Amino acid sequence: EAGVAQSPRYKIIEKRQSVAFWCNPISGHATLYWYQQILGQGPKLLIQFQNNGVVDDSQLPKDRFSAERLKGVDSTLKIQPAKLEDSAVYLCASSWGLAGGITDTQYFGPGTRLTVL
Amino acid sequence: SQQGEEDPQALSIQEGENATMNCSYKTSINNLQWYRQNSGRGLVHLILIRSNEREKHSGRLRVTLDTSKKSSSLLITASRAADTASYFCATREKLTFGTGTRLTIIP
Numbered sequence: 001e002a003g004v005a006q007s008p009r010y011k012i013i014e015k016r017q018s019v020a021f022w023c024n025p026i027s028g029h030a031t032l033y034w035y036q037q038i039l040g041q042g043p044k045l046l047i048q049f050q051n052n053g054v055v056d057d058s059q060l061p062k063d064r065f066s067a068e069r070l071k072g073v074d075s076t077l078k079i080q081p082a083k084l085e086d087s088a089v090y091l092c093a094s095s096w097g098l099a100g101g102i103t104d105t106q107y108f109g110p111g112t113r114l115t116v117l
Numbered sequence: 118s119q120q121g122e123e124d125p126q127a128l129s130i131q132e133g134e135n136a137t138m139n140c141s142y143k144t145s146i147n148n149l150q151w152y153r154q155n156s157g158r159g160l161v162h163l164i165l166i167r168s169n170e171r172e173k174h175s176g177r178l179r180v181t182l183d184t185s186k187k188s189s190s191l192l193i194t195a196s197r198a199a200d201t202a203s204y205f206c207a208t209r210e211k212l213t214f215g216t217g218t219r220l221t222i223i224p
Contacts, residue, residue: 004159040216041216042205042213042214042215042216042217043160043205043214044213044214045213091159091160093159093160104147104148104150104165104209105150105162105165106150106152106160106162107162108152108159108160108161109159110158110159111158111159
């Protein structure tokens with residue numbers, strides 16, 4: 001079974017520039033998550049999709065971050081404009097998405113390491 | 118907000134010894150999951166324990182859950198160098214991870 005794919009793996013940009021990350025979840029997984037992991041911290045959920053609908057985006061800085069999951073499969077996360085504090089690893093994960101049990105297990109991609117200069 | 122918090126923050130043990138790390142959370146849960154993260158990589162799911170379970174085993178891993186104390190523990194037996202990683206717990210309700218336990222196995 002193919003895992004969660006993310007690209008690019010690394011990105012270096014200057015502050016105030018824009019950047020986009022792409023995620024392809026495991027085939028058939030209804031739920032997709034984007035996390036931000038700052039060095040030395042645990043992952044912080046930015047947004048959760050169930051198919052192409054948003055379940056939770058309460059921690060997404062909506063003034064600069066946006067995400068979409070058209071057709072309920074692939075997803076993109078965009079930052080515009082980037083700030084120095086956005087330097088982090090951006091992790092995408094997916095799960096089968098049914099409530100309450102083994103289907104909650106999340107499968108993570110390798111992440112995109114963003115450096116904002 | 119719901120949050121899993123791991124303790125200790127760092128742990129170093131000799132290879133072959135057992136490692137125990139703990140997780141506390143704040144509200145009622147449906148299930149609790151443990152993940153491992155090797156340096157520079159994504160998280161890997163280790164084990165899920167449901168709220169009506171008290172103990173679960175998977176290979177060298179043993180997880181316990183005490184819902185009255187809102188806590189869980191992860192025991193890794195007969196540790197190996199490859200177990201060196203950060204370990205996180207997470208609950209389904211808020212999908213918030215703590216800062217993790219950084220485990221170092223000394224050969």
